[in-house]
Amino acid sequence: MARTRFVGDPGLTFRMTTVMALLGGLFVAVVVALMALAWNYSPGVGILIGLVGIGIAWWQWYSSDTIAMKAMRAREVSPEQAPELHAMIDRLCALADMPKPRVGIAETDLPNAFATGRSPQRSVVVVTTGILQRLTAEELEGVLAHELSHVAHRDVLVMTVASTAGIVAGMVARGSQYGVMFGGRGRRDQNSGLIFLAVLVVSLITYAVSFLLLRLLSRYRELAADRAGAQLTMNPRALASALQKITGEINQIPQRDLRAAQSMNAFFIAPAISGVSLRTLTSTHPSLEKRLEQLARIEAELGRPAA
């Protein structure tokens, strides 16, 4: 029987599943709570707000490739325009047995890469000119394998579904703000004002909790993509050195230059901001040390002599 050098990580899988179960539970809980609170008052409005929230989440996922390309001012490149990049992705896709995504280049000096799209068939991998200049071919391949793993894991879909509770809660909070301000007229003044206040509190708490859980989930998905990417290229060291180059340089770039890139952080290979407060709780990416530690484990397993 063929031996496998694939290192699974049951701990990571367990933590990830737990976080997702919590997010799902949160969604159910907030829906039930809001229904119970607002049912007597105006069930139609509550359901409508929830449906609009889900619609927004669906639209974000459905057009994620075009939105992200536009936000980063990336242009799609053909095999003739970027032969080396395309050839590298061709080979990685043949190794991983997955459909080839479209390839884009963003003209920015920020060294980064991201993958997005609603399904592996409709996805796009974008690299910046900054990353093309800074990384060697080997390192770039490690980064591309990481992004292709995001595509294979359908991370855009997973994160969108996971963020639904937060989006709905945010919209309900906004709606009930108006309710608190203007709803206190008519016959049931006192009662409806209190209900709106309760709805506001519940949805704000939901939003905060789902924000933290989402960030946690995002960090786990990054670790999973690191692992799958390193297994694909069989060269964890190249990805490690690419990460060191990218994160090291990003931390040195002044904050004000980076604000434009903030909205895209969740899909970048390395976060483009270097927050300080609450950093470990709210960052979209795991710390460099954690990622290097995991890559070192994979390298050890790949290099173990045959028995």
Added chain:
Amino acid sequence: MGFWDVVTGRSKPKQANLDALFAVPSAAITLQAALGLVPTGDGSVCYRSAAGAGFAGTQQDILALLQASDGAPRVATSQDSYGFTWLAVDHDQVDPTAPDLTGLCTDLHAVNTTLELNGYGPGLLCSLIPFTGTDGRKVGLVYLYKQGTFYPFAPSGPNQRDNLLELSVRDAVGGDLPVEKELSRWLALWGAPGL
């Protein structure tokens, strides 16, 4: 990937499919009969080498295994610019009247199984078996391990492919080999050994 793999973010490396390689000898006969293409007797395996002692030892084992027998082929390894390793097995020129590729296929299979037994199966990219025509045209049969399919690659100059020849090779060997139906997977292999 199944639903559960997506939820947990686990993509397992795809294992290589090694069996279809033994259909090559009969395809070679078809190619010679239909298009006048004769196998050169060489063949090569393209794989991703992993860092560390484990892989170095495995590669040494492969070289020793191939060179152990009588009439052993010349074996050479080289690195290409994409970071893949080519292991070229160089047999003597085959007899055009009775081309027999069984020995070559056994050699290539030995490379594949040794890599797979040591856990490096997911690193196998492709195998290449070159053919030459009487008019000097060259075409390689490329085996994609992950898809388990073959496709022809006929370089006709620097970064130029003879697509007509490739299509006629596809039509000729369609009965003998599983041919890759998706043309976008027919990757070029510029500078591959033997072509």
